[in-house]
Amino acid sequence: MPDRPHYYHRHDLPRFGEIERGAPDLARKFFAWYNAVFAEGTLSAREKALIALAVAHAVQCPYCIDAYSKDALEKGSNLDQMTEAVHVAAAIRGGASLVHGVQMLNHVDDLGM
Amino acid sequence: MARVLPTLRKQGAPLADGAAQRARLDAVPLPRSFAEALRSANLYPLRPTAIEILQINVGKRCNQTCRHCHVDAGPDRAEVMPRAVIEACLGFLERARIPALDITGGAPELHPDFREIVTRGTALGTHVMHRCNLTAILLPNYADIPELLAAQRVEIIASLPYYQARETDAQRGEGVFAESLVGLRRLNALGYGRAAGLALNLVTNPVGTFLPGDQTALERDWKRELKRRYDVDFDHLYTITNMPISRFLAFLEQRGRTADYLTMLANAFNPAAAAGVMCRTTLSVGWDGTLYDCDFNQMLELPVAGDVARTIFEADLAALAGREIATGPHCFGCTAGAGSSCGGAVA
16 A cells, blocks of 8 residues: 555545445445435435534544535535534533443442441 | 625636636546536537527626626626617517526626616516526615516526525625525515515525535525524525636635536536536527527637527527537536526436
């Protein structure tokens, strides 16, 4: 592999489909399912793009952040809505850490006097 | 950002020139040319299906200076369609029995003969459409125009990129959203967007370097939000892709994004959209009477090609209906995704 200045590169995102070079049947199933997930349903395609944007930040996937920032704009979301979605992700991540403080309290109560 | 900016022409910018714009676009390496894309869709050479709309650009004067404007319109532009050209347009409209007249600019209201063009157009039994920026009608000398348009049952196609101020003002200038709301409420009060026969359609261009989303879904959101926030009604939302021409091209150049944007458009080529492009049903007339395949070719100074008359004074419907449409890399803007036209998405 040639030397690359960064581990992630935006030009790699459009190459996602190349994953089907191995296990092509699994790739086809994945992309068909993926496209079905994001189709207009009980939730609108715009709402799904906002969920994807939030999850992208939670899992800190650079490709997903690139893709769903653009997708959310294309679907008609605005900066306020997108920022609120990212705050939801941040709140869940922060809350997930903090709520484990109860486990800490359990230990303190168990070990302490 | 400033309320009104100098146009590229006023700045003396090289991209004010149509040939310079074409040269810049032609220099972008693309996976395939537009002609090759048309060939792949069995549409080359591209020809009209029927001329159903005469679109006349009555001049480049405008009270706004939108950052994406493909016309490079603004208050400092002096081009205004002369009387002789207006007479030739109306004569052709009558003689060729074109069913629709689409009046564009600049802000068409600022043309001194705008009222007469409207009334004579409707008197011919033509469906008249007016491309409105929602704020020119608020200027003191033009306040009578909404009533005139309503009386003549003119369809209004109004620009509003977004349903809130930040995005709208970023594209159209500070304070434009608030003024546009005044314009919309004025039109609603006259029955536009509410009563039968008074069509008020909105146009949204993306506020940035991305494609417009699904027109039906966006229309649903725009209707809900404009009603809920401002009690504003309208009929349909048209999504229009930003064309890499004039000020949007200058914006792309400034950001170093011209190649990326054009490549995105080319990669999103949709044969169904190509089959429905507006140049197949529209004839465009420049302020000086020159004929073009569309308003975009007009701004690139790319007139109708081949062995046909080049001005409205000698226009011949039969010859024009069989012409080969002049195309270039900018045409990928009308064929990307769901397609784009003066009437919104086409596929």
